[in-house]
Amino acid sequence: xxxxxxxxxxxxxxxxxxxxxxxxxxxxxxxxxxxxxxxxxxxxxxxxxxxxxxxxxxxxxxxxxxxxxxxxxxxxxxxxxxxxxxxxxxxxxxxxxxxxxxxxxxxxxxxxxxxxxxxxxxxxxxxxxxxxxxxxxxxxxxxxxxxxxxxxxxxxxxxxxxxxxxxxxxxxxxxxxxxxxxxxxxxxxxxxxxxxxxxxxxxxxxxxxxxxxxxxxxxxxxxxxxxxxxxxxxxxxxxxxxxxxxxxxxxxxxxxxxxxxxxxxxxxxxxxxxxxxxxxxxxxxxxxxxxxxxxxxxxxxxxxxxxxxxxxxxxxxxxxxxxxxxxxxxxxxxxxxxxxxxxxxxxxxxxxxxxxxxxxxxxxxxxxxxxxxxxxxxxxxxxxxxxxxxxxxxxxxxxxxxxxxxxxxxxxxxxxxxxxxxxxxxxxxxxxxxxxxxxxxxxxxxxxxxxxxxxxxxxxxxxxxxxxxxxxxxxxxxxxxxxxxxxxxxxxxxxxxxxxxxxxxxxxxxxxxxxxxxxxxxxxxxxxxxxxxxxxxxxxxxxxxxxxxxxxxxxxxxxxxxxxxxxxxxxxxxxxxxxxxxxxxxxxxxxxxxxxxxxxxxxxxxxxxxxxxxxxxxxxxxxxxxxxxxxxxxxxxxxxxxxxxxxxxxxxxxxxxxxxxxxxxxxxxxxxxxxxxxxxxxxxxxxxxxxxxxxxxxxxxxxxxxxxxxxxxxxxxxxxxxxxxxxxxxxxxxxxxxxxxxxxxxxxxxxxxxxxxxxxxxxxxxxxxxxxxxxxxx
Numbered sequence: 001x002x003x004x005x006x007x008x009x010x011x012x013x014x015x016x017x018x019x020x021x022x023x024x025x026x027x028x029x030x031x032x033x034x035x036x037x038x039x040x041x042x043x044x045x046x047x048x049x050x051x052x053x054x055x056x057x058x059x060x061x062x063x064x065x066x067x068x069x070x071x072x073x074x075x076x077x078x079x080x081x082x083x084x085x086x087x088x089x090x091x092x093x094x095x096x097x098x099x100x101x102x103x104x105x106x107x108x109x110x111x112x113x114x115x116x117x118x119x120x121x122x123x124x125x126x127x128x129x130x131x132x133x134x135x136x137x138x139x140x141x142x143x144x145x146x147x148x149x150x151x152x153x154x155x156x157x158x159x160x161x162x163x164x165x166x167x168x169x170x171x172x173x174x175x176x177x178x179x180x181x182x183x184x185x186x187x188x189x190x191x192x193x194x195x196x197x198x199x200x201x202x203x204x205x206x207x208x209x210x211x212x213x214x215x216x217x218x219x220x221x222x223x224x225x226x227x228x229x230x231x232x233x234x235x236x237x238x239x240x241x242x243x244x245x246x247x248x249x250x251x252x253x254x255x256x257x258x259x260x261x262x263x264x265x266x267x268x269x270x271x272x273x274x275x276x277x278x279x280x281x282x283x284x285x286x287x288x289x290x291x292x293x294x295x296x297x298x299x300x301x302x303x304x305x306x307x308x309x310x311x312x313x314x315x316x317x318x319x320x321x322x323x324x325x326x327x328x329x330x331x332x333x334x335x336x337x338x339x340x341x342x343x344x345x346x347x348x349x350x351x352x353x354x355x356x357x358x359x360x361x362x363x364x365x366x367x368x369x370x371x372x373x374x375x376x377x378x379x380x381x382x383x384x385x386x387x388x389x390x391x392x393x394x395x396x397x398x399x400x401x402x403x404x405x406x407x408x409x410x411x412x413x414x415x416x417x418x419x420x421x422x423x424x425x426x427x428x429x430x431x432x433x434x435x436x437x438x439x440x441x442x443x444x445x446x447x448x449x450x451x452x453x454x455x456x457x458x459x460x461x462x463x464x465x466x467x468x469x470x471x472x473x474x475x476x477x478x479x480x481x482x483x484x485x486x487x488x489x490x491x492x493x494x495x496x497x498x499x500x501x502x503x504x505x506x507x508x509x510x511x512x513x514x515x516x517x518x519x520x521x522x523x524x525x526x527x528x529x530x531x532x533x534x535x536x537x538x539x540x541x542x543x544x545x546x547x548x549x550x551x552x553x554x555x556x557x558x559x560x561x562x563x564x565x566x567x568x569x570x571x572x573x574x575x576x577x578x579x580x581x582x583x584x585x586x587x588x589x590x591x592x593x594x595x596x597x598x599x600x601x602x603x604x605x606x607x608x609x610x611x612x613x614x615x616x617x618x619x620x621x622x623x624x625x626x627x628x629x630x631x632x633x634x635x636x637x638x639x640x641x642x643x644x645x646x647x648x649x650x651x652x653x654x655x656x657x658x659x660x661x662x663x664x665x666x667x668x669x670x671x672x673x674x675x676x677x678x679x680x681x682x683x684x685x686x687x688x689x690x691x692x693x694x695x696x697x698x699x700x701x702x703x704x705x706x707x708x709x710x711x712x713x714x715x716x717x718x719x720x721x722x723x724x725x726x727x728x729x730x731x732x733x734x735x736x737x738x739x740x741x742x743x744x745x746x747x748x749x750x751x752x753x754x755x756x757x758x759x760x761x762x763x764x765x766x767x768x769x770x771x772x773x774x775x776x777x778x
Contacts, residue, residue, distance in 0.1 A: 016298035019124035049105040066521030123148035190294040208398035212290035222277040312364040466610035473731035500560035554675040555584035600636035605766035620715035631708040635664035661687035
């Protein structure tokens with residue numbers, strides 16, 4: 001297509017987003033002309049409506065939706081017409097009317113005047129959808145519109161099949177080197193259909209060949225420690241901002257907050273801010289001369305450009321549409337294509353794209369990093385040629401890497417690749433199977449620089465360190481453990497939230513549930529909602545039991561979800577944080593309770609190893625914030641709906657009550673215990689608590705005030721030990737074994753990284769008799 005022939009004064013181009021950059025470069029060659037470029041997405045907003053953060057916030061609150069679902073609802077409003085033929089479209093139209101009434105849809109009243117005496121060209125689209133044609137028809141009411149279609153071409157291409165992704169990208173890298181040697185400009189070479197399946201392999205292989213490549217910038221504000229710190233301190237975000245030294249980071253975060261000037265309490269919009277932080281990409285430097293990634297859809301390709309279309313499998317090409325949109329096929333109107341039509345368009349579009357590109361190499365692999373891959377169904381239209389791995393003439397390090405891979409394959413599966421002999425002869429001194437799994441200590445100065453803004457610790461982080469220092473390193477320094485909220489974690493948060501509100505005078509279970517759902521959006525399925533309602537119904541019984549204890553106890557002062565944070569200083573700031581589910585107080589007497597959704601067992605036998613110290617850490621924090629406090633008890637409380645141990649002699653209700661008893665240690669002061677639990681002589685609320693004529697029964701778990709204080713001292717000592725070792729960069733592979741039980745590796749996700757050996761294990765002895773209470777601290 002000769003785009004230059006359409007460039008003239010007073011012209012408006014309507015293009016796809018992918019086409020805009022290319023068109024701008026051409027137009028900039030004629031800077032004095034009055035030319036405007038509008039993307040089809042911008043046109044939609046100018047002709048129908050635009051929306052902003054206020055709109056999204058309103059829909060989230062009004063419809064009780066997550067951020068992404070709210071946007072899906074708003075985007076669906078573009079497809080509404082005067083004909084509302086079903087309840088879904090009526091509901092959406094009602095939402096649109098509410099948004100109009102609240103001035104939350106923005107209309108461009110002056111756009112039509114911009115079109116006067118303008119020539120409008122629509123170009124660069126592989127396919128126009130029904131809504132696109134509707135928008136064009138609206139333009140035609142005020143000006144002349146010409147749709148410019150690219151002439152069809154019919155280049156034929158062979159599809160190259162490879163055994164695995166490594167072999168596929170090895171081939172691509174070698175072909176790129178050949179093209180460069182042949183005089184092809186590096187900036188005229190592109191990789192299409194880049195996806196996360198190929199990310200690590202392309203980075204590794206291209207590094208082997210010193211091929212520069214500009215990857216898509218996927219790092220966002222949300223991925224930075226600064227961004228997370230701001231989101232986690234919304235009540236004091238301005239102070240956090242003042243600590244930011246990077247001006248770009250500071251301005252990006254400030255710009256986001258300025259968009260929400262109309263909000264008084266930023267906690268209300270934490271979900272919106274989180275999404276904003278995820279969308280805001282961090283600017284990264286790019287090579288001026290490099291391979292670039294390209295989206296072939298609606299993108300002009302010049303004949304001198306060379307495209308590698310990788311991953312030509314059904315998992316990626318073509319996109320398979322399903323009838324799972326907000327507006328289903330049965331509910332769609334004349335502006336929406338049914339799913340079958342979308343899939344037909346997708347197939348035809350890809351065939352058109354492939355045929356119009358002169359220099360195109362198409363590849364796919366049988367084996368991906370996550371399992372078997374299947375060729376694209378479009379392969380039926382093309383010839384397939386099987387390719388075997390061949391050693392390279394351009395990279396020694398690549399050859400050595402692949403020799404090791406081939407020898408490993410031979411050793412494991414008996415597969416003797418024909419390149420083994422040639423490569424073994426070329427690299428006879430290559431060390432194979434000499435891998436050492438030991439941690440090579442890094443400079444402690446680097447760790448201190450890493451934590452220059454503060455070392456944030458909690459019970460779980462310290463427990464991880466003492467379980468295995470290398471696991472802590474991977475989790476908290478290399479940050480390989482990416483957190484993503486699951487329905488299970490969401491359910492746990494909902495349960496804790498409800499239980500934190502039950503002692504408020506105006507508590508209402510359903511209101512509290514709805515409050516959480518509206519302020520903590522999550523993409524819930526119908527099954528999820530059913531499960532939530534069932535769980536909330538079962539919480540009624542749990543709340544009843546908790547309230548019965550509250551009615552009887554003298555410990556009436558309750559704090560729930562109490563966040564305690566204290567600081568130390570050891571060259572850098574050390575911040576230790578704990579969130580206690582429930583604190584019950586009477587005068588200076590305090591009981592600590594942590595809810596568990598499983599059958600808990602409190603175990604103090606490993607505290608001298610820094611393990612299983614959640615409650616001792618809580619004692620330590622309580623003692624710090626309430627120096628005069630006397631600990632009455634430390635407990636774990638099961639709030640599971642399941643019957644943990646069936647007893648045929650008890651009713652279901654009796655068993656549920658028994659299952660909810662507090663599990664832990666109580667002060668050895670009967671008078672104080674009677675105030676906390678008036679039923680203590682045969683306790684209804686504390687597991688194993690009972691008395692005889694001589695005092696507490698021998699099976700009752702009791703501790704003295706001195707014992708509780710000692711636990712706080714041990715916690716303090718273990719925090720200091722963890723801090724010292726972390727800042728000294730001591731991250732050895734040292735999982736703990738106690739009585740043949742592996743305490744560290746059973747559920748560890750890093751087994752494929754550490755390759756733990758027998759001599760890495762540290763064997764420890766549990767102090768089952770808690771002799772440290774008698775011996776004290778050494």
